[in-house]
Amino acid sequence: MIGSEADWIAGTVPVTSSNHIIPARRTICHPKEWSDFIPIICRGWAASSVTLLDGRRQILSFLLPGDLVSTACLLEPMSGRTVEAITDVTCRKFTRNDLKAYLFQRPQLLEKLSKTWVEERTQADQLALDLGRRTADERIARLILSLAERLAKRNMVSGQTMEFPLRQRHIADATGLTPVHVSKVLGEFQRAGLVEINRRSLTLINEKELRRAADWR
Amino acid sequence: MIGSEADWIAGTVPVTSSNHIIPARRTICHPKEWSDFIPIICRGWAASSVTLLDGRRQILSFLLPGDLVSTACLLEPMSGRTVEAITDVTCRKFTRNDLKAYLFQRPQLLEKLSKTWVEERTQADQLALDLGRRTADERIARLILSLAERLAKRNMVSGQTMEFPLRQRHIADATGLTPVHVSKVLGEFQRAGLVEINRRSLTLINEKELRRAADWR
DNA sequence: CGGCCCTTTGACGGACGTCAAATAGCGTGG
């Protein structure tokens, strides 16, 4: 949990919290039950998503250690999202009211909060751009690079390799593609010597080329 | 500007502001120049979008009278977005610092702000779901319905017909499609008797069926 | 009248989805 985005809250708030351990594939928050608690991920990976009745699903973000589920729901409850553990997850739940009271007495924390808000908004904008206007290759390459970047900030990368517990259906749901197509693209990436994936770990072999494929910057 | 989302700020804030008139097709805010001013639309339609170097563009939201450009950039500047007038637009620009000072002294306004934040976040989630997981027909139908709903809140619908100044390329950029395909889908919608569009105005002929096409609820 | 942008339409192509079958992992229980 080093250098993560939500340190300013996880580390500093002396507020009632309770710890939980959720096994992989179990849901952490149901779309209805966004009521009074705000979870922060302490260990493991999770996904925050929205789903249609017929099963189509869109992952909005992956949650890594230190991440708040969404800063937008800090002050007001927000519904419709499902948060689901990808690996076994340890999380801590804060009660919203305590957190709110605490925050409103510290303007400089609100400043920090609004910075985080802007970041989150920017992420959302980029997601829309990706889904609306980028090709499958670009989307997947960008997803890998952005995860690598976030993991690096948390010291969760050694050399060029990192833990990578995502299933291809997670990647598919995050990029608006099908698992089959994801498999094909990842296959090409590996055959082209851009990355290597095995046993739940990913290595960036040719980061430069991967960035080119991602149209990165 | 009746019943619009940002009334709580546009109507109540006694803060320095300046009025501007921007002709159609002109840009209101450049991606770089998000510095110190926050525009609110008073009259006309605008679009807020992000673009890639090669010209691919994604519209993130349409701005109607009363709309703030984005609540996320109220307290902190945010860059990367372009705001562009669709019709002639009258807008008012507030200076961020004044607004900030004003808000921080009124906790109940901050509450209101955070409610708006949640709404905006929910919109963003739905946009991602649309772009990632819905068909062209669904996306277009939903866009029309959501605009109709927003216009209705502003008393800008008479009967079932409303001003509708969007060009098909706006719809395309908002839905992640091409203008050509938008034309085909709108053609089908009209031939199927769902809507009628002419001379920059739109009439809902068969709203029920349109909702079905949109998979609306 | 001429130029520009928008819209419509059709033919064609390509990116991605669907379906299906084969293989590989992986955890569980014997």
Added chain:
DNA sequence: CCACGCTATTTGACGTCCGTCAAAGGGCCG
């Protein structure tokens, strides 16, 4: 340890939705 059942991954054939390209017509304005 093996057997098993489940879930992931891979691969190929095929289909479809949507994009591309091009041409023609319409509306608007100088």
